[in-house]
Amino acid sequence: EAQVTQNPRYLITVTGKKLTVTCSQNMNHEYMSWYRQDPGLGLRQIYYSMNVEVTDKGDVPEGYKVSRKEKRNFPLILESPSPNQTSLYFCASSPRTGYNEQFFGPGTRLTVL
Amino acid sequence: SQKIEQNSEALNIQEGKTATLTCNYTNYSPAYLQWYRQDPGRGPVFLLLIRENEKEKRKERLKVTFDTTLKQSLFHITASQPADSATYLCALDFPEPYSSASKIIFGSGTRLSIRP
Numbered sequence: 001e002a003q004v005t006q007n008p009r010y011l012i013t014v015t016g017k018k019l020t021v022t023c024s025q026n027m028n029h030e031y032m033s034w035y036r037q038d039p040g041l042g043l044r045q046i047y048y049s050m051n052v053e054v055t056d057k058g059d060v061p062e063g064y065k066v067s068r069k070e071k072r073n074f075p076l077i078l079e080s081p082s083p084n085q086t087s088l089y090f091c092a093s094s095p096r097t098g099y100n101e102q103f104f105g106p107g108t109r110l111t112v113l
Numbered sequence: 114s115q116k117i118e119q120n121s122e123a124l125n126i127q128e129g130k131t132a133t134l135t136c137n138y139t140n141y142s143p144a145y146l147q148w149y150r151q152d153p154g155r156g157p158v159f160l161l162l163i164r165e166n167e168k169e170k171r172k173e174r175l176k177v178t179f180d181t182t183l184k185q186s187l188f189h190i191t192a193s194q195p196a197d198s199a200t201y202l203c204a205l206d207f208p209e210p211y212s213s214a215s216k217i218i219f220g221s222g223t224r225l226s227i228r229p
Contacts, residue, residue, distance in 0.1 A: 035219070042202065042219045042220055042222055043219035045216065045219075059218070090157070102159060104158070106155065107154070107155070
């Protein structure tokens, strides 16, 4: 089944404790992206990747890191999480940038205490 | 900076009527525009895409229009059903200058409720 998977689905952590949210897609898509969703603010793009080893900042990249060492995986790293990073996070992929639908993962609800 | 507005946070309509949702943007026009459906606690699901040189796109009971003069897209659901109740998001794709990359910006969504 074609899908985007994220792990973990739920995470409660404390300020400053490094964490990684994994994202994997099995559709051989070139383009992958991370979003956060907050009430009243909608989905905001954090980082995106055009292909392996090619990443770029979205609208809200501060406090996040990403890597794209393999085509299928695009982990999101929070080196030192803070409470303002409490949010619902979505990973998405599409065959290529532009003119294609994005396939979204199920989401990761992160709480930073 | 580019802004997107979905002009209703919530829209309630009677079953069987046509629901019309609006997406307005500022500044320059996107290369294309997409509409997604999102159910509570789940990721958005793609519905329709329309390019800047297209005026209208249809898929079953769904219709999207794109007016680059008004800087507006309208999303219609005809013969609405309670199962259509969800949050609908518009997303605009703006190519980055001098690059093959593009930035995608989402609206905050309109929560649609269809009452029986």
